Amino acid sequence: MTSEMTARMLRLLSLLQTRREWSGSDLAERLSVTVRTVRRDIDRLRELGYPVDSARGHAGGYRLAAGTDLPPLLLDDDEAVAIAVALRTAAGGLTGIEETALRALAKLEHVLPRRLRGQVTALQTSLAGIAWETQGPRADPGLLATLAVACRDHEILTFDYVARDGAATPRRAEPCHLVASGDLWYLLAHDTGRNDWRLFRLDRISGVLPTGRRVPPREVPGGDPAAYVAGRLVAAPTRYRAVATVHAPAAHVRARVRRLGNRLQPIDAATCRFDASDDSLTRIAQTLAALDTDYDLDADPAVRTHLRETARRALRATDSASG
Numbered sequence: 001m002t003s004e005m006t007a008r009m010l011r012l013l014s015l016l017q018t019r020r021e022w023s024g025s026d027l028a029e030r031l032s033v034t035v036r037t038v039r040r041d042i043d044r045l046r047e048l049g050y051p052v053d054s055a056r057g058h059a060g061g062y063r064l065a066a067g068t069d070l071p072p073l074l075l076d077d078d079e080a081v082a083i084a085v086a087l088r089t090a091a092g093g094l095t096g097i098e099e100t101a102l103r104a105l106a107k108l109e110h111v112l113p114r115r116l117r118g119q120v121t122a123l124q125t126s127l128a129g130i131a132w133e134t135q136g137p138r139a140d141p142g143l144l145a146t147l148a149v150a151c152r153d154h155e156i157l158t159f160d161y162v163a164r165d166g167a168a169t170p171r172r173a174e175p176c177h178l179v180a181s182g183d184l185w186y187l188l189a190h191d192t193g194r195n196d197w198r199l200f201r202l203d204r205i206s207g208v209l210p211t212g213r214r215v216p217p218r219e220v221p222g223g224d225p226a227a228y229v230a231g232r233l234v235a236a237p238t239r240y241r242a243v244a245t246v247h248a249p250a251a252h253v254r255a256r257v258r259r260l261g262n263r264l265q266p267i268d269a270a271t272c273r274f275d276a277s278d279d280s281l282t283r284i285a286q287t288l289a290a291l292d293t294d295y296d297l298d299a300d301p302a303v304r305t306h307l308r309e310t311a312r313r314a315l316r317a318t319d320s321a322s323g
Contacts, residue, residue, distance in 0.1 A: 005041075011030075011031060012027065012041050013045060015030060020063055021055070021062065022062050022063070024062065038062075051064065080112060081120055084108055084120045105145050106145060106149050106152060140202070144178065144202070146208055148178060150175045151175045151176060151178060154175075154214050154216065154217050155211065155213065156172065156174055156192065156211045156215060157172070157210055157211065158208075159173075159206065159208040161206075162204040163204075171198075172211075173191045173192060173198065174190040174218060176189055176190065177220065177225035179226055184202070185202040186201055186229055186233075187199070187200040188225055188228065190218050199232050234275065240280075240302055240303050241277045241298075241299060241300045241303070242276040242288070243274070243275050245273055246272050246274050246291060247271060247293055247294045247295060248272065248293040249266070249271075250272035253272055253274060253293075256291075256292055257287070257291065274291070281303060284303055285310050288307070
């Protein structure tokens with residue numbers, strides 16, 4: 001296949017992706033070839049796995065149909081920028097598809113021309129939306145994309161990290177996986193300086209620099225990155241302790257409160273234990289409020305005080321409204 005033919009077939013594929021149906025004569029005019037050449041190029045596309053349907057008639061008609069496999073897509077500059085911005089937004093905020101959007105974003109940004117990356121960044125920073133609730137610290141989409149590529153390529157990174165006590169330290173690590181938990185993103189990586197696995201919150205990472213050094217992939221303990229991260233988060237120390245014994249089956253609670261992970265453990269068929277411990281008294285109150293059944297609470301005095309004050313405010317508001 002000559003380079004001229006390859007370029008013409010790519011142009012033909014791009015045209016088929018922009019309109020529901022094309023006549024053979026229209027395609028021939030756009031490509032400056034004969035209708036017979038169009039038919040031959042259509043057959044070549046079919047041989048490559050593109051499902052092109054044809055209609056009977058003198059000029060014939062063609063459309064790109066849905067197939068069993070997703071064929072490569074050809075995007076112009078504007079389309080590539082639009083998709084990259086949408087994926088960055090989804091990766092940074094939409095619930096339920098963050099990780100899927102991040103994988104797609106990593107693939108797209110890997111092949112995105114340098115001239116378009118500046119447009120993507122400019123659009124992302126200039127767009128704003130209304131948030132009706134505070135969702136906590138969010139990961140920067142650009143940082144997500146950089147880390148996703150490093151995880152894929154097994155490339156060692158250096159960066160600065162702010163620990164829980166506020167101390168900033170330089171780190172050198174082999175990134176392995178990105179895991180979303182609630183409103184936070186975590187980087188699971190092997191810290192080369194400490195020769196151990198570490199979790200890094202993305203909102204505490206800055207100054208990321210790729211080193212250009214690639215290493216063989218490491219096997220995560222247990223083989224399941226999400227389960228490993230969930231276990232580490234449950235075992236991590238928190239400022240306030242709050243453990244509820246819920247008078248309902250674990251499946252009932254899990255169906256009504258999202259993203260509980262390993263914090264919810266069944267006790268018997270009718271009871272479960274839920275660890276709502278957190279660094280934030282407000283988040284503890286919000287989490288417990290989501291439980292729609294009775295529970296007994298084993299919690300620090302500060303937690304109990306905060307819950308009582310919250311309940312009193314709600315009662316005063318209710319009494320004043322009814323009066």
